[in-house]
Amino acid sequence: xxxxxxxxxxxxxxxxxxxxxxxxxxxxxxxxxxxxxxxxxxxxxxxxxxxxxxxxxxxxxxxxxxxxxxxxxxxxxxxxxxxxxxxxxxxxxxxxxxxxxxxxxxxxxxxxxxxxxxxxxxxxxxxxxxxxxxxxxxxxxxxxxxxxxxxxxxxxxxxxxxxxxxxxxxxxxxxxxxxxxxxxxxxxxxxxxxxxxxxxxxxxxxxxxxxxxxxxxxxxxxxxxxxxxxxxxxxxxxxxxxxxxxxxxxxxxxxxxxxxxxxxxxxxxxxxxxxxxxxxxxxxxxxxxxxxxxxxxxxxxxxxxxxxxxxxxxxxxxxxxxxxxxxxxxxxxxxxxxxxxxxxxxxxxxxxxxxxxxxxxxxxxxxxxxxxxxxxxxxxxxxxxxxxxxxxxxxxxxxxxxxxxxxxxxxxxxxxxxx
Ligand code: C2E
Ligand code: CA
Ligand code: CA
Numbered sequence: 001x002x003x004x005x006x007x008x009x010x011x012x013x014x015x016x017x018x019x020x021x022x023x024x025x026x027x028x029x030x031x032x033x034x035x036x037x038x039x040x041x042x043x044x045x046x047x048x049x050x051x052x053x054x055x056x057x058x059x060x061x062x063x064x065x066x067x068x069x070x071x072x073x074x075x076x077x078x079x080x081x082x083x084x085x086x087x088x089x090x091x092x093x094x095x096x097x098x099x100x101x102x103x104x105x106x107x108x109x110x111x112x113x114x115x116x117x118x119x120x121x122x123x124x125x126x127x128x129x130x131x132x133x134x135x136x137x138x139x140x141x142x143x144x145x146x147x148x149x150x151x152x153x154x155x156x157x158x159x160x161x162x163x164x165x166x167x168x169x170x171x172x173x174x175x176x177x178x179x180x181x182x183x184x185x186x187x188x189x190x191x192x193x194x195x196x197x198x199x200x201x202x203x204x205x206x207x208x209x210x211x212x213x214x215x216x217x218x219x220x221x222x223x224x225x226x227x228x229x230x231x232x233x234x235x236x237x238x239x240x241x242x243x244x245x246x247x248x249x250x251x252x253x254x255x256x257x258x259x260x261x262x263x264x265x266x267x268x269x270x271x272x273x274x275x276x277x278x279x280x281x282x283x284x285x286x287x288x289x290x291x292x293x294x295x296x297x298x299x300x301x302x303x304x305x306x307x308x309x310x311x312x313x314x315x316x317x318x319x320x321x322x323x324x325x326x327x328x329x330x331x332x333x334x335x336x337x338x339x340x341x342x343x344x345x346x347x348x349x350x351x352x353x354x355x356x357x358x359x360x361x362x363x364x365x366x367x368x369x370x371x372x373x374x375x376x377x378x379x380x381x382x383x384x385x386x387x388x389x390x391x392x393x394x395x396x397x398x399x400x401x402x403x404x405x406x407x408x409x410x411x412x413x414x415x416x417x418x419x
Pocket of ligand 3 (some may be wrong): 317318338340341375
């Protein structure tokens with residue numbers, strides 16, 4: 001998926017020497033945040049990077065841009081926009097690879113790409129905002145590899161491969177290498193913990209901690225996600241019971257994949273699990289992304305309805321990023337709506353994002369659904385959400401996803417501070 005994931009954590013720690021001097025990545029974007037994020041990706045990979053806040057600044061530096069450099073260009077900028085800059089680059093016979101980024105809609109981005117290609121520019125990719133950092137890192141890595149073919153061949157064995165094979169993935173699951181981190185969700189009005197979201201990571205013996213966007217999509221594609229989902233739910237539920245005794249009972253949210261929604265056995269498996277752990281089904285929420293729902297529409301409705309009948313809560317995740325949102329929540333029996341973090345994290349300086357957040361919250365309330373804002377990164381965002389009447393908040397400002405022990409400490413500290 002397409003989101004701004006946390007910084008450089010997805011990146012392999014090192015890149016062989018040879019690549020470092022190969023090329024510089026030039027980022028032209030008036031939004032310092034985006035420039036900063038991409039810079040982290042680039043530097044995380046071990047490449048050099050130069051940021052410019054305007055097209056004019058970049059043109060001034062043109063003499064120092066080498067042939068094998070890479071240009072990342074935002075289309076929408078005040079004064080000289082990306083299209084105009086590209087026209088100037090055509091005049092200068094720009095041979096560099098270019099990645100276009102844009103916050104405007106897909107059709108504008110597409111026509112800009114076509115236009116640039118027609119003028120002979122080397123467009124490597126047109127990417128819509130919100131940008132997906134892992135996608136960016138693989139684009140940049142690919143560029144680096146292309147530029148330093150020989151150096152790239154000597155890439156150290158510790159680099160995380162772009163793909164794993166099914167056997168390796170399944171082994172990871174069966175050997176218990178998939179671990180869960182937990183991110184707190186608090187009630188905005190009281191600041192109290194009401195639940196945690198379980199997020200999977202792969203503790204790989206060779207590559208270290210691997211984040212889900214590096215292996216979940218692939219497991220879905222290979223059709224081998226179901227075992228993992230089962231393991232995750234059972235671990236999460238078991239933890240939940242332990243914590244209820246240690247502290248107080250709170251909810252557990254688990255992500256399920258599009259694939260899982262078409263496996264009709266899930267409701268029955270869950271019922272068994274809930275009985276075994278003597279858990280209130282109301283304390284378990286299954287998060288399903290909006291896009292997943294759209295893909296697996298028909299088959300999933302049956303299973304989702306059965307899950308609700310068993311009392312489990314359902315949450316629609318990344319809300320606002322799909323295309324037929326209204327239809328989905330009308331049809332499927334959701335109890336919670338999670339406003340996508342792309343909107344939440346931008347609402348303070350983007351009125352459209354703010355409008356979307358506001359409308360999502362109102363819509364959910366009318367439909368008697370609980371609202372969760374994810375990606376709450378500062379106190380101001382929390383205040384705004386309180387004013388908008390959002391129920392729960394989740395995000396780095398409240399707490400990062402933490403391993404079990406980290407969460408325990410977080411809860412203890414929170415209990416001390418809220419009394
Ligand atoms: P998601 O369900 O939207 O999960 C939230 C993601 O946002 C997590 O990334 C979390 O670390 C990150 N995040 C939390 N707070 C903030 C914040 O304030 N700012 C920013 N920028 N990011 C924040 P993570 O753990 O890398 O997970 C990525 C995605 O992988 C998840 O997105 C989910 O779609 C998928 N995923 C994670 N765990 C599982 C799982 O157990 N099963 C399945 N099927 N998918 C999973
Ligand atoms: Ca989620
Ligand atoms: Ca989400």
